Amino acid sequence: MTAAAPPTTPARGREITVTGIDGAGKSTLATRLHQSLNDAGHTAILIGKHSTEVPMDEELSAYVDRLNALVYRRDARVAQSCGDHYWLLALAAWYTLQDKLVIQPALAAGTHVILDNAHHKILARYAVNPDVPTRLAEQVFAHLTEPDLVIFLRIGAHEALTRKGSFTSLETGHSGSADEDFVRYQDTVLAQLREQQQRGGWLSVDVTDMDRDAVFKTAAAALADRLQLTI
Template identity: 30%
Template sequence: MSRGRLVAVEGIDGSGTTTLVASLRQRLAGAGHEVHTTREPSDGPVGRLLREMLAGRHQPVDNTTLGLLFAADRADHVQREVEPALAVGKLVLSDRWYHSSLAYQGEGEARAWVRELNRHAPAPDLTLFVEVSPREAARRREGRDDQPEIFDALATQTRVARGYREVIAELQTAGERIDILDGSKSPAEVLEAALAALAT
């Protein structure tokens, strides 16, 4: 049996990553593919703690603590869920991967440290980055019923968007395949662009 493929879907908060993962799952499973969807933070014990922290239930939270916890969650996630699915040939779609840690906790000199923390995580076969402006993403978040998170401020998301651009450039230079999707388009158009990327 051939090994499955790992596809990460990335973007700032409100860019539409969760919508895209759900749409990809529906379309690909309907076409007969074995698909496993997952997310980060994961649904494991460290991931659940991280969700509480992101919701502001454990303040204050510094980037060093978050960087370590995200790396621990990712290690558990890979061992418990991602690798077993890949081993049986499934297409794994992950709503976020280590790119998020590099963008959120890896500002400046911290990026090399965050990269080292996450060296155990396999590089995706493809990363789809859904690009929207921080202002548009903020507008979308305001229209959702989700609980606010500690990174929701426009200034924070603007900084994170800049971090993502730097991370993408670095990883592409290193040979990682990252396709940038125009997230300002309709969800249906973003889905079609993602499917086209997956087909190549």
């Protein structure tokens, strides 16, 4: 009688993060990469700022959803009253649960994760905030899973504003409501993202004069070259 073969452990999934300033096209690219990976026969999930489903656990899903409501679906006046230190720690709690309960189990099961709205932009925003030590912001996110590939969509704030057409107070750093407030703030965030890119070996793509198809083709080529994922 031959012994049964031991169960095989699936190859770890890959985490692909898309980052950039507001209006760079992050969500558009992340959605297309997710769909294309699945269409090509891979198993992939798309994680965004409102992804709260914990597989096979309704109670945890409900808890994560309540935290998401506190962090992202709050009243603007309440948000400003709580202060920057509070929101840094609240965001750290949100990213921690999403990483521990959704991303890490998916990767362990061999599922690829496309991550939109990752913490890199949060770090960039706090790096230009004089009221919160940059080192503190770096520490509270340091334990998160390191992406296998970060795709940095580079675009100037003027061009991003043209694409967006409108913006929120958060997207000006609560500095005002005029177009120049958006441009000034987003350009400082862009500079901080460039610094992170230099330290992290990201794939940096200047999307200023690229249409959506060209951006996707560039990202798809990077997945094939760096991660051996063909789509």
